[in-house]
Amino acid sequence: VAGDAVVEVPVASMLVSPAIAEEGKAEGYALGPEVRSQAVSVPAPSLSDQRSDLDRLLEAADAEPHCAIPPQVLREARFSVTLVWVAESLVRVLPVTQPPPLLGAAFDIGTTTVVGTLFDLRSGRQLAVESRLNPQSVHGADVLSRLSFAAQENGRAVLQREMVACLSEIIFCLLREAGAGRQDLYEVVAVGNQVMTHLLLGVSPDAIGRSPFAPAFGTPFTVPLSEIGLPGWPHGRLYVVPGVAGYVGADIVAGLVATRLRDVRRPQLFIDLGTNGEVVLCRDGKLYGCAAAAGPAFEGAEITCGMRATAGAIDYVRIGEDLEVSTIRGSPPLGLCGSGLLDATAELVRHGVVGSAGRFGDERESARLPARLAARLAFDDQPYFLLAEGDGGARVMLTQGDVRQLQLAKGAVRAAAEVLMERAGVGVGDLWRVVLAGAFGSFLNKDSALAVGLLPPMERDKVQSVGNVAGAGAGLVLISSEARRAALTVARQVEYVELSGSAEFEAAFVKAMAFPAVGKGGM
Numbered sequence: 001v002a003g004d005a006v007v008e009v010p011v012a013s014m015l016v017s018p019a020i021a022e023e024g025k026a027e028g029y030a031l032g033p034e035v036r037s038q039a040v041s042v043p044a045p046s047l048s049d050q051r052s053d054l055d056r057l058l059e060a061a062d063a064e065p066h067c068a069i070p071p072q073v074l075r076e077a078r079f080s081v082t083l084v085w086v087a088e089s090l091v092r093v094l095p096v097t098q099p100p101p102l103l104g105a106a107f108d109i110g111t112t113t114v115v116g117t118l119f120d121l122r123s124g125r126q127l128a129v130e131s132r133l134n135p136q137s138v139h140g141a142d143v144l145s146r147l148s149f150a151a152q153e154n155g156r157a158v159l160q161r162e163m164v165a166c167l168s169e170i171i172f173c174l175l176r177e178a179g180a181g182r183q184d185l186y187e188v189v190a191v192g193n194q195v196m197t198h199l200l201l202g203v204s205p206d207a208i209g210r211s212p213f214a215p216a217f218g219t220p221f222t223v224p225l226s227e228i229g230l231p232g233w234p235h236g237r238l239y240v241v242p243g244v245a246g247y248v249g250a251d252i253v254a255g256l257v258a259t260r261l262r263d264v265r266r267p268q269l270f271i272d273l274g275t276n277g278e279v280v281l282c283r284d285g286k287l288y289g290c291a292a293a294a295g296p297a298f299e300g301a302e303i304t305c306g307m308r309a310t311a312g313a314i315d316y317v318r319i320g321e322d323l324e325v326s327t328i329r330g331s332p333p334l335g336l337c338g339s340g341l342l343d344a345t346a347e348l349v350r351h352g353v354v355g356s357a358g359r360f361g362d363e364r365e366s367a368r369l370p371a372r373l374a375a376r377l378a379f380d381d382q383p384y385f386l387l388a389e390g391d392g393g394a395r396v397m398l399t400q401g402d403v404r405q406l407q408l409a410k411g412a413v414r415a416a417a418e419v420l421m422e423r424a425g426v427g428v429g430d431l432w433r434v435v436l437a438g439a440f441g442s443f444l445n446k447d448s449a450l451a452v453g454l455l456p457p458m459e460r461d462k463v464q465s466v467g468n469v470a471g472a473g474a475g476l477v478l479i480s481s482e483a484r485r486a487a488l489t490v491a492r493q494v495e496y497v498e499l500s501g502s503a504e505f506e507a508a509f510v511k512a513m514a515f516p517a518v519g520k521g522g523m
Helices: 011-015 053-061 071-076 135-139 143-150 155-178 194-201 250-259 338-350 400-424 438-443 446-451 469-479 481-493 503-512
Strands: 035-041 080-086 089-095 103-109 113-120 125-133 185-192 221-224 237-240 268-272 277-283 286-292 313-319 323-327 377-379 383-389 395-399 433-437 463-467
Touching (some): 035 053, 080 185, 103 250, 103 469, 125 155, 135 143, 185 250, 268 438, 313 338, 313 383, 338 438, 400 503, 433 438, 438 463, 469 481
Antiparallel strands (some): 080 089, 221 237
């Protein structure tokens, strides 16, 4: 832009719903939430027992004197009441009529998306699910951008208000869908990367952005819902699951709880693919974890025709007798999301359009390609391959720069996995399973991931996509004290491996940048 300009964003482009991984697979834990109710009846006062109504109730409930019990409730209820507890805190006293609804919400707060789930805490049943784009995305697509904005004057307060408003909106929608009132919500459990959880609580995340990248807290964080402005019963609470280190947060801990990796003795890799790529290796119950800056390419950012996984995004590419592409919701092609980027690159590598070093062949080399492929190649400022032409002349292409962005992203994740495998003494042949988590991991094509070398060379049947296990783990922590204890144990057990400045990682990264397969004609 050479001068003043006005950019108009079409309203229609902001109304599309993203393809968000809302649900994940989760292994079972014993039902036992921290929220519970207790029916209590006490004898009416008499000349021989003139204790106060409050003392009489506290003794019957075996409660501490500091518990906030409105004394008039007991007499109005004819000395029979229901007490609602959150952990060891008595938060509400109701007349005994019927067991009151006990609801809780679990949130997976991602850098890009936010998913909330409402639970009936008596049965553990899921009542409703809602998701939104993270409103903080307007300040940057990745955590480093959020850190930068948070460091500005009033920036942290702005980011917290945006996140709390997003959670509040989701909670109201969840309660409306379930036909419940806000007074029935007693606990909210939240997971996310360390920057997201710090910002939710209004805690400065500045230290995470500079060496030695230490978070402000590493234990569970509990505050009243009202303290940060979340709706619900005034004495209900927000419980934030602990993380492992600056760049391995509560979302990874929750995912490990949901998949129970540490309970399996055989070697497994857990990979959460997103803006930040977190990798955990489990062997014989021991956990090794690290994080690699994959960048936003997997989510369509910094790609020439990249876009989020919304209507019109190309999410599938195959080259057979002709080029075959599909888009989300079958809409006219508008751009390329992460799974489409991975597919397109894998296909161009497989057919020799792109070589092992990630370079398009020149015009002379492209002349040796089949005509159906050569016709889609162009060499303007940089080589590109035309994937589709949409309505109004929109052209969706994959450029040389896009391939480089994918190489950087997949190279970082693969190198992180290689470092952990070396640390734990695990070879590729020893791996029993690779678990792919996160939004991108839910939708990618396993064959494409193996073809570009994002994953170690292995049988595709050993690769399992598990969806939003961070959200599933948050739900388990909400409805199960056993799962909550497991989260604490996992957070303490992961041996964190710092990759920053690691010569071992740098060497693995350079090697992992290359594509493992080369077709004819590519260089």
